[in-house]
Amino acid sequence: MNSRIGFRTLVRREIVRFFSVLSQTIFPPLVSSFLYIFIFGLSLGARIEAVNGVPYLRYMIPGLVMMYVIEASYTNTSSSLFISRWANNIEELLVTPLSYFEMVLAILIGGLARSLVIALGVWGISLFFDRFAPHDPLLVFYFLIFVSLIFSSVGMMVALFAEEFEHLTVATTFVITPLVFLGGVFHSLSMIPEALRWVARYNPIFYMVDGMRYAMLGVSDIPAKTSAAVVLVFFAVLFSANVWLFKTGFKLRK
Amino acid sequence: MAPGEFFGFLGPNGAGKTTTINAVTGLANYQSGRVRVFGHDVTSDYRRSRAEIGLVPQEFNFDPFLSAEQILEFEGGYFGIPHRETKKRASELLEVFGLSEKRKDGYKRLSGGMKRRLLIARALMHNPRILILDEPTAGVDLELRHQLWDFLRRLNREGKTLFLTTHYIEEAEKLCTRVGVIHQGRMVGLDSTAKLIREISADRIVFYLKKEMTFLPEAAAGLGLRLEESGRRISFEEKAGLVPRVLKTLQALDQEVEKIDVEHPTLEDAFLKLTGKNESYIRPLMPSHLEMPEEK
Numbered sequence: 001m002n003s004r005i006g007f008r009t010l011v012r013r014e015i016v017r018f019f020s021v022l023s024q025t026i027f028p029p030l031v032s033s034f035l036y037i038f039i040f041g042l043s044l045g046a047r048i049e050a051v052n053g054v055p056y057l058r059y060m061i062p063g064l065v066m067m068y069v070i071e072a073s074y075t076n077t078s079s080s081l082f083i084s085r086w087a088n089n090i091e092e093l094l095v096t097p098l099s100y101f102e103m104v105l106a107i108l109i110g111g112l113a114r115s116l117v118i119a120l121g122v123w124g125i126s127l128f129f130d131r132f133a134p135h136d137p138l139l140v141f142y143f144l145i146f147v148s149l150i151f152s153s154v155g156m157m158v159a160l161f162a163e164e165f166e167h168l169t170v171a172t173t174f175v176i177t178p179l180v181f182l183g184g185v186f187h188s189l190s191m192i193p194e195a196l197r198w199v200a201r202y203n204p205i206f207y208m209v210d211g212m213r214y215a216m217l218g219v220s221d222i223p224a225k226t227s228a229a230v231v232l233v234f235f236a237v238l239f240s241a242n243v244w245l246f247k248t249g250f251k252l253r254k
Numbered sequence: 255m256a257p258g259e260f261f262g263f264l265g266p267n268g269a270g271k272t273t274t275i276n277a278v279t280g281l282a283n284y285q286s287g288r289v290r291v292f293g294h295d296v297t298s299d300y301r302r303s304r305a306e307i308g309l310v311p312q313e314f315n316f317d318p319f320l321s322a323e324q325i326l327e328f329e330g331g332y333f334g335i336p337h338r339e340t341k342k343r344a345s346e347l348l349e350v351f352g353l354s355e356k357r358k359d360g361y362k363r364l365s366g367g368m369k370r371r372l373l374i375a376r377a378l379m380h381n382p383r384i385l386i387l388d389e390p391t392a393g394v395d396l397e398l399r400h401q402l403w404d405f406l407r408r409l410n411r412e413g414k415t416l417f418l419t420t421h422y423i424e425e426a427e428k429l430c431t432r433v434g435v436i437h438q439g440r441m442v443g444l445d446s447t448a449k450l451i452r453e454i455s456a457d458r459i460v461f462y463l464k465k466e467m468t469f470l471p472e473a474a475a476g477l478g479l480r481l482e483e484s485g486r487r488i489s490f491e492e493k494a495g496l497v498p499r500v501l502k503t504l505q506a507l508d509q510e511v512e513k514i515d516v517e518h519p520t521l522e523d524a525f526l527k528l529t530g531k532n533e534s535y536i537r538p539l540m541p542s543h544l545e546m547p548e549e550k
Contacts, residue, residue: 003301009331017319088315092376095279095309096332097301254273254282 007102010093014110018076025076026117029068033122036064037129040186051188052219061126062216063185065119066147066209070180071172072118073111073148077155078168080110085159090252100246104156104239111152112145119144132217139215139224146231147208151176153238160251184209189221204234255417255432257292257383260410262430262447263419264521266529270439271419272312275388279309292383305333308382310373312389316361322372323348323357326379333380340379347375367398374402384415391425403429427451427521437529451524457492461504462513474503489517 018025041057048056084090093103134140158171182196183205189197200206211227214220220227246252255261265271276282278289280300289296294303316325323344330340348354351371356364364372370390377385387406391399406429410416420426426433426447433450435443443450466485477500479490490500504511 003334005334005336006332009328012331013317013320013328016324020319083318087318088313089317091281091311091315092317092329093332094281095304095307097305097334098332099301249283253280254276 003098003102006096006098007106010098010103010106011109011113014076014080014107015113017080018110018114025072025114026121029072029118030121030125033064033068034125037061037126042129051191054217054219055130058130058132058217059188059213059219060186061123061130062213063209064126065122065216066143066205066212067180067185068118068122069115069144069148070151070176070205070208072115073151074155074158074172074176076111076114077107077152078159078162078171079155081107081156081159082162082165082168085251086165094252101243104242104246107156108149108152108239108242111155112148115148115152116144134216135218136215139228140212142228143208143212143215143231146235147212150208150231150235150238153235153242156242157238157245160245179203179205182206184213184221204230207231255384255415257415258410258413260406260416260429260431261418262426262433263417263436264423264426264433264525265419265436269436269529271436272388273439274436275309275386275417275419279307279386280304305380306383308377308380308385310377310385310387310390312392314361314369314373316369316372316376318360318362321358321360322353322364325361325372326376329376330379335380343379347378351375367394370394370398370402374405382414384417385409386417388419389421390418391420391422399425423520423522423525433521435525435528443524443528447521451519451521457519458489458517459492459497459500460487460489460515460517461500461511462487462515463504464510464512467507467509471507474500474507477503492516 037057037060041060045056045060050056051059081090084093098106154171154176158168162168182200183203184200189200192200207222207227207230210220210222211224211231214224214227263271263274273282277284278291278296280296280303291303292306294300294306296303317328320328326344326347327337327340330343331337335343345354345357348357351374353364353368353371353375356368361369361372370393374387374390377387390406391402394402403425406416406418410429416429418426418430430447432445433443433447434441435450463486467481467488468485470479470481474488477490477496479488479500481488488500488504490496501511
């Protein structure tokens with residue numbers, strides 16, 4: 001048996017899935033990112049002073065890219081896996097000779113593919129308003145890939161624990177969205193009260209946004225190496241946890 | 255099971271048939287024992303064991319985002335078959351199962367019979383050594399059932415090992431060379447189909463009476479006779495020397511025998527004996543259940 005073909009097939013299936021519902025998966029974030037940039041960046045941002053020497057519109061773009069990467073990767077894997085559990089076609093996958101490592105990685109790559117499409121789209125839209133060359137393109141890819149894989153992993157875990165569709169949105173509404181907004185998408189640490197600054201340091205999304213901001217603009221609140229390390233550790237832990245859950249058959253096997 | 259066998263796995267609802275299949279295919283965890291498929295342990299060597307199996311599940315579990323053709327192509331891909339080859343095999347199997355015209359349709363647009371055929375086609379995509387079928391003919395019409403039987407017989411003749419669970423005992427009797435009966439999670443019978451029928455159930459002798467017999471006298475009941483058809487028929491299991499004794503008893507009761515018949519047992523008789531299913535789960539309705547509520 002050629003296991004690479006099996007792995008590639010599952011990656012393809014994940015990509016076919018989100019491309020088959022473009023109107024739900026790709027267009028909505030592009031439309032709302034346009035509105036964010038237009039209203040917050042261009043209209044309101046013109047009245048806000050430069051942050052760390054960067055005009056507010058430009059300062060906001062890396063955070064916005066990260067926000068949509070997080071949303072796209074989480075939504076992709078959580079809905080893909082949960083629908084598979086719900087429609088029972090997860091069985092189709094579980095009886096194949098793919099290893100659990102391959103199954104998890106292929107599903108995560110599906111989330112990565114969707115979030116890269118979204119990231120490119122948001123970046124493309126931002127070019128209508130502001131054009132600048134990324135400070136460190138390799139680092140941009142590093143954060144794009146690992147943040148996407150982290151939230152794809154989170155999406156998979158939530159999809160495994162969830163019993164109903166509503167549980168997927170509960171995690172978004174009460175955990176991910178607040179952490180995203182408090183994670184510095186629209187602001188720098190210097191713009192918030194001291195107490196909140198302390199809290200932000202325990203918010204993993206802060207490191208992702210700040211790292212991405214450094215990669216794109218060359219400015220950050222904390223050293224980019226710290227952010228890169230935090231991101232890597234989070235990915236390693238969450239990926240291993242997912243492989244373990246698949247291996248034990250948590251909510252997958254009877 | 256031996257390679258090349260057509261094995262029937264029978265049991266009442268909830269006996270553990272699907273659970274057994276799930277344990278073999280990796281869809282259920284089990285606490286003790288070992289399961290091996292062609293020598294490969296399904297837990298420690300699950301990749302090899304799963305590559306040998308084609309599973310036709312009881313419920314439809316298709317990917318809702320894919321068309322019939324894509325379902326087959328992706329299945330082939332999961333099992334490591336190159337893309338060009340999966341396209342060829344998918345096309346052939348769609349043809350074999352009469353689904354070519356529906357190749358672009360999602361599974362929800364297929365009829366029940368078509369979905370059943372698609373399940374079998376999907377399980378055959380990687381040409382497995384063993385095909386496990388969990389109630390493959392449930393809910394299909396008579397014509398399709400017979401077509402599927404012919405198809406499965408042909409597969410078995412060509413060397414494919416088949417493992418079948420079914421509610422239609424007749425199906426197992428017609429197709430399977432060996433049968434296992436599971437009841438409350440335990441195997442209560444395991445033998446070749448013919449031997450299982452012969453050893454578990456004897457022939458039944460039937461006497462048709464000229465006169466109606468309203469009840470069985472004590473002497474007759476002691477012989478294990480059963481009064482049937484409003485007292486015009488008496489039947490009993492064949493045992494050495496029993497026929498002359500019954501005839502003598504009937505003579506003493508002034509009964510004449512009009513016709514004698516022998517009923518051969520079926521797999522269904524053996525199944526009912528092994529699983530004790532002669533006892534009904536459904537009790538008669540009480541008179542109070544039949545009363546209509548008065549209108550007020």
